[in-house]
Amino acid sequence: MNEDELVEAIAALTGAESRVLIGIGDDAAVWQPSRSQRSVISTDALIEGVHFSRAWMSPDDIGWRAMAANLSDLAAMAARPRLGTVALGIPPEWTPQALLECYAGMARCAKSYGLQIAGGDLVRAPVLTIAITVIGEVRASNLKTRSGARPGDVIASTGALGASRAGLDVAKGAVQIDAALAARALEAHRLPQPRLAQGRWLGASSRVHAMMDCSDGLSTDLTRMAQASGVGASIERVPIADAASAAAAALGIDPMAYALAGGEDFELLLAIESRAFMHLARRFQARFGQALERIGTVRADERIVMVNQGREEPIARTGWDHFSQ
């Protein structure tokens, strides 16, 4: 299979869509941006052996998760996905079949959330390398950043944390938990659902002051939001996924570790005007059938603390940092 043949097989997987005027096969892809909307762009790279391993995931799951991670950044900006590009670095031991399976996972995830894969690049590399760029659109008034948190705001997330990391431990055989919980943890790890509808819904509320995705672990991401906003945070309660609690219990460790440092849950982390929180949470529950989880409170000083039985303890930033590890 030469390069042009592989490009053809991939183009067949992504399908044609009228919204992209010129797609895979030319020097570049062309589209008409929506008038009156801002455009949003995000890029993530995933490297075999660093971010994923074929030992724990199928090629299809690897593709899905890579695309989901990128779409989660659009969710955090309250944007609607539009089109994207995929640069693949391909090592000799990946067969064209495995590669097309991986691409199929990406394409399926993209399609589920309305994103058209419009182009990309294929090159040789020592390990599988996936660099995805996604573009979305959002009304200027709905756009949320991580820098708008204000003292007194409620800190919340769109769901419980830690399931993805628990799923990785289950996949590795590092822990054994109840079969139903194990299945949910594996699904959270392999087929994460970026919170795009939730992000757009939350973006439409002026009471949501800051929003970001919680992909590097709560302690790291909350620190980033606080720094960008020039504030601090008190964590009063960490919503821990059942599967993470079960895995922690089986291992005899603190379940907080999964939620604070786990990462890749792709829930949205929010700062919401305090007096609007209860009403917004009720409407969120009615709309999405899931809780808007209250985590803590934004504070004026720049400290990040855990409130434990009335005592404040500083928390270490234990999340995923690609360079300090």
Added chain:
Amino acid sequence: MNEDELVEAIAALTGAESRVLIGIGDDAAVWQPSRSQRSVISTDALIEGVHFSRAWMSPDDIGWRAMAANLSDLAAMAARPRLGTVALGIPPEWTPQALLECYAGMARCAKSYGLQIAGGDLVRAPVLTIAITVIGEVRASNLKTRSGARPGDVIASTGALGASRAGLDVAKGAVQIDAALAARALEAHRLPQPRLAQGRWLGASSRVHAMMDCSDGLSTDLTRMAQASGVGASIERVPIADAASAAAAALGIDPMAYALAGGEDFELLLAIESRAFMHLARRFQARFGQALERIGTVRADERIVMVNQGREEPIARTGWDHFSQ
């Protein structure tokens, strides 16, 4: 240096620009597309050991060339560069200093051509991995693809070919040529100039029927243009860069090899209405001080041939194919 510190150092290199509303540091970058223009996106990945080697290039040159290769795709669509993202996979042996030098080369090239680096990703990888996505804008009426070539059109390029590949051989010490030519060849290899102004100028002419960049070697790229357009091509004359001729003479090989299979010259390859060619070439020469090089003629049948003293010889597709090699 942890991830957030590296992001800060990189953000300082790219500078702030008002055209990008939210840049490096949030989940995604945000911009306002121009009304009445189409948007164009292209992605290229470069892998250490496959596309470049630190043995022959400085980190700064590697960065420049990676960005230039991406901008060349925008040139081929007659687009004006707007913003881009850079995903870097970083191996342990690259120091932060070398990395920032590489980034500086990218940023300098981007700035030279009006592109703002608006975001990206930093991850660990076994070898340096650079995936760049660039976005440009073009009036719908000026957009050129590779599929518009018509029988009888003149095939032309914006310059002579082969200098970049000759420069690589000079850098490797594989050939010795005249010092002035060697310097030009090295510059062509290390600091290639994407033909953005030329692309926009040519895009404004309705007599230009097809345009693409000649980055994989003339034989491969001309075949792609012909296939996309459903036509063939007769190559009557290959414009060979002086440095490539000198290198070929020194090695005792056919200089055509450099031009047909060399690749990475980043000249634009064109199909131009026959009766308009002479006039367009004169205006091009006056505007850019360089020749629009006539290469051959588009033919109705789907053969790609070299015309040699009146005889037609089929040419092999000898360019760069990332998967057949």
